[in-house]
Amino acid sequence: MPETYEVGLLGHGTVGSAFAELLSDRAPQIETITGLRPRISGVLTRSRGDFDEILAASDLIVEVMGGVDPARDYVLRALRAGKHVVTANKQLLAQHGEELWAAAREHQVQLRFEAAVGGVVPVIRVVQETLAAAHIDRVTGIVNGTTNFILSEMARTGQSYEEALAEAQRLGYAEADPTADVSGADAAAKMAILARLAFDTPVHLDQVVYEGIEQITPDDLEYAREFGLGLKLIGTAERIDGGLSVRVHPAFLYGGHPLASVNGPFNAVTIESPAITEITLSGPGAGGPQTASAVLGDVISAMIPPASTPETSQSLPIVKDVESAFYLHLEVDDEPGVLARVAAALGEQGVSVKSVVQKGMGAQARLVMVLHRAPEQRFLAAVDQIGGLEFMRSRPRFIRVVEEEYGV
Numbered sequence: 001m002p003e004t005y006e007v008g009l010l011g012h013g014t015v016g017s018a019f020a021e022l023l024s025d026r027a028p029q030i031e032t033i034t035g036l037r038p039r040i041s042g043v044l045t046r047s048r049g050d051f052d053e054i055l056a057a058s059d060l061i062v063e064v065m066g067g068v069d070p071a072r073d074y075v076l077r078a079l080r081a082g083k084h085v086v087t088a089n090k091q092l093l094a095q096h097g098e099e100l101w102a103a104a105r106e107h108q109v110q111l112r113f114e115a116a117v118g119g120v121v122p123v124i125r126v127v128q129e130t131l132a133a134a135h136i137d138r139v140t141g142i143v144n145g146t147t148n149f150i151l152s153e154m155a156r157t158g159q160s161y162e163e164a165l166a167e168a169q170r171l172g173y174a175e176a177d178p179t180a181d182v183s184g185a186d187a188a189a190k191m192a193i194l195a196r197l198a199f200d201t202p203v204h205l206d207q208v209v210y211e212g213i214e215q216i217t218p219d220d221l222e223y224a225r226e227f228g229l230g231l232k233l234i235g236t237a238e239r240i241d242g243g244l245s246v247r248v249h250p251a252f253l254y255g256g257h258p259l260a261s262v263n264g265p266f267n268a269v270t271i272e273s274p275a276i277t278e279i280t281l282s283g284p285g286a287g288g289p290q291t292a293s294a295v296l297g298d299v300i301s302a303m304i305p306p307a308s309t310p311e312t313s314q315s316l317p318i319v320k321d322v323e324s325a326f327y328l329h330l331e332v333d334d335e336p337g338v339l340a341r342v343a344a345a346l347g348e349q350g351v352s353v354k355s356v357v358q359k360g361m362g363a364q365a366r367l368v369m370v371l372h373r374a375p376e377q378r379f380l381a382a383v384d385q386i387g388g389l390e391f392m393r394s395r396p397r398f399i400r401v402v403e404e405e406y407g408v
């Protein structure tokens with residue numbers, strides 16, 4: 001009989017049940033790689049299993065329950081008992097990562113979490129291992145498949161946000177309560193984890209500013225197409241003036257950006273560093289079998305050589321005011337001088353216009369423009385002033401534009 005490697009499974013839902021099945025399928029191959037045959041030592045759900053018994057019987061714990069409590073307590077107890085832990089839980093790491101990584105270091109065990117960001121896209125490994133020697137300047141990502149599917153559908157079919165969300169729910173890409181996805185909160189947790197690893201500084205979920213996609217209209221997508229732009233929910237983590245900014249918001253991309261062609265429920269992350277220019281990784285960001293595959297990959301890695309998340313060696317300040325380019329959409333009365341007054345308000349704040357489309361519709365007109373990069377606070381001050389002008393028919397709408405393109 002081969003020697004076994006006992007895996008305790010916390011959670012048996014979408015990911016947990018797919019993981020149990022994959023592990024039993026792949027056990028013979030894993031034995032040829034590691035010399036040990038993995039098997040499930042016990043399963044914990046709300047209705048079955050006992051955590052202490054599972055812990056005592058396991059070499060490694062897989063946490064795919066989700067949520068912060070009691071997952072945090074179970075993971076800490078497993079690490080303190082000298083067991084490796086593999087988790088897919090971004091909320092837990094984005095809020096309590098430092099405590100958990102410290103416990104793993106103290107007890108000389110591994111805490112692996114590839115599936116917590118980007119599903120099966122191996123971004124954690126690439127940032128922690130492959131690019132360990134690179135000085136990463138910026139990480140940009142589409143890290144939520146639900147919102148990417150909704151925005152892709154809106155662009156492809158002209159559907160409203162509500163219609164595309166209903167379609168996502170029908171196809172199983174969005175949950176019955178989609179709030180965590182569409183509000184940007186899920187992506188914010190993933191960007192906090194990526195930023196922590198890429199920049200070697202503690203980053204808590206509370207420090208990530210985020211906006212969702214609930215306010216996006218088909219109009220925005222249609223006008224943007226005229227400028228050659230496509231809309232994505234983009235997470236950005238970047239070094240700015242010796243500090244760090246981590247944020248999630250809808251943003252337009254030009255066609256040459258590596259994330260511009262990522263459509264449907266896919267995830268992708270672009271990592272930029274002077275040494276490597278950029279690397280983009282993409283693939284399925286969720287799904288039971290896909291996520292289970294990333295979890296099992298971590299289990300196999302934990303069975304072979306040790307790796308740990310080192311303590312951060314610095315504490316970078318979080319930068320609040322960043323520079324962005326913007327798309328600005330104004331509903332105005334169709335009268336002479338409107339464009340000049342809008343341009344003057346922008347000019348007063350040092351914001352310059354890159355391109356404009358103006359459409360008359362009887363007594364009303366629509367003024368849509370793309371602006372050059374400017375400090376966000378200055379742009380917002382200009383928008384405030386424009387919003388108060390007497391010819392405005394509704395509140396100005398604006399969305400950030402990512403200007404970078406590669407390989408064009």
Ligand SMILES: NC(=O)c1ccc[n+]([C@@H]2O[C@H](COP(=O)([O-])OP(=O)(O)OC[C@H]3O[C@@H](n4cnc5c(N)ncnc54)[C@H](OP(=O)(O)O)[C@@H]3O)[C@@H](O)[C@H]2O)c1
Nearest residue numbers: 011012013014015045046047064065066088089286287291
């Ligand atoms: N689904 C995906 O595509 C995906 C992708 C990437 C990462 N993840 C992450 O993977 C984790 C699991 O997601 P999932 O979609 O598999 O969730 P899920 O389908 O809701 O399953 C959760 C499982 O955990 C169990 N559980 C929850 N709270 C528990 C508690 N207090 N005590 C004991 N058992 C408890 C549930 O037990 P019951 O069956 O008794 O309710 C269920 O078996 C989450 O952290 C999620 O963010 C998921």
